[in-house]
Amino acid sequence: MELDYFCIGTAYGGSQAWFTDRFMKIGGCAAAAACDSCIFLERSHGIDGLYPYAADNLTREDYVKFSLCMKPYLHPRLFGINRLDTYIRGFEKYLKERDCNRIRMEAFAGNRESREAREVIEKQIRSSLPVPYLLLFHKNPEFKNYVWHWFMITGFLRQKDRFYVKAATYGGWKWLDLDALWDTGHRRRGGMILYTTPGKTT
Numbered sequence: 001m002e003l004d005y006f007c008i009g010t011a012y013g014g015s016q017a018w019f020t021d022r023f024m025k026i027g028g029c030a031a032a033a034a035c036d037s038c039i040f041l042e043r044s045h046g047i048d049g050l051y052p053y054a055a056d057n058l059t060r061e062d063y064v065k066f067s068l069c070m071k072p073y074l075h076p077r078l079f080g081i082n083r084l085d086t087y088i089r090g091f092e093k094y095l096k097e098r099d100c101n102r103i104r105m106e107a108f109a110g111n112r113e114s115r116e117a118r119e120v121i122e123k124q125i126r127s128s129l130p131v132p133y134l135l136l137f138h139k140n141p142e143f144k145n146y147v148w149h150w151f152m153i154t155g156f157l158r159q160k161d162r163f164y165v166k167a168a169t170y171g172g173w174k175w176l177d178l179d180a181l182w183d184t185g186h187r188r189r190g191g192m193i194l195y196t197t198p199g200k201t202t
Contacts, residue, residue, distance in 0.1 A: 001125055002155030002166060006039055008058045011171030013152060014039070018064050018171075027076030028067060029150040029169075033132040034074055034091045035066050036152055036168075037195070040130050041103065045197050049098050070094065080148060082136060084109070084191050087150070104196045110134075110189030114182040118156075118163045120194060121178070125156050132193040133167070139185030143176070145169075153192070 008014060016032045019025040038050035039058065052069060053062035074081055074090040081087055084107035095103055108120055124131050131153035135146045146167065155166035157175060164175045 001122075001157075003040070003125060003128060003130060004044065005130070005154045005168065006043055006058060008060055008063055008171070011060075012173045013154075013168045013171060014063045014067075015171035016169075018060055019067050020064055021068060021071065023076045024067055024071060027080050028071070028074075030081035030087050030090070030132075030134075031067055031070040031074040031076075032169075033150040033152060033193075034070050034087070034094065035063065037091075037130060037132060038066075038070075039063075041195070041197070044128055045102075047100065047102050047197070049100060050095075081150070082134070082148070082190070084134060084193060087132065087134070087193060102197055106194045106196070108192040108194050110136075110182070110184070110191035112191075114179050117182055117192070118178060120192070121153055121156055121165060124194060125153075129195045129197070130154055131195075134190030134192070135181070135184070136188055136190045137184060137186040138181075140180060143181060146176075146181075 013036045014032055016028050019028050041047050042050040042055045073094040088105045121131055133153050134150050136148055138147050151167050151169035153165045154168050157164040163178045165178050167174050167176050
């Protein structure tokens with residue numbers, strides 16, 4: 001099952017690679033996750049005021065300008081936005097300043113069981129809600145492009161006993177085995193942000 005996610009030109013979602021601010025280009029992945037969340041939630045849930053441009057006519061130029069609007073709330077820093085609560089505080093401030101009280105956030109820590117992660121991802125996607133995912137270190141080089149990075153989960157796929165997630169970042173997407181992704185092999189882990197909106201539950 002997949003979200004009816006948005007495209008900007010041929011890109012699947014937005015892309016941090018477009019950012020013209022050099023600090024955002026290097027460390028703006030959390031802001032990009034929030035930008036994508038705003039666009040999706042405005043388009044799919046009718047929550048007005050999240051995206052300051054035309055949500056029905058998305059352009060790369062507007063997305064880049066939007067990233068600079070988000071920068072004060074989720075700005076790049078020395079070690080990046082490497083905590084779930086830092087993302088929540090920053091994005092909550094953005095929402096509050098836009099008088100939006102229709103979105104709630106909950107942290108789902110990366111030290112919980114992968115079985116639980118499967119369950120919440122499936123529930124979020126079935127509720128038409130994207131899932132911002134923070135990966136810190138990982139022992140498996142297969143995930144090197146996702147290390148110390150925020151990206152979006154926009155779908156899931158069950159195949160026998162395997163559970164795959166659709167990971168969107170840099171304007172593209174890839175199916176990843178969630179159990180392998182979740183098993184980082186490190187003590188310090190990231191996790192996920194779970195959104196709720198009126199009438200939706202996690």
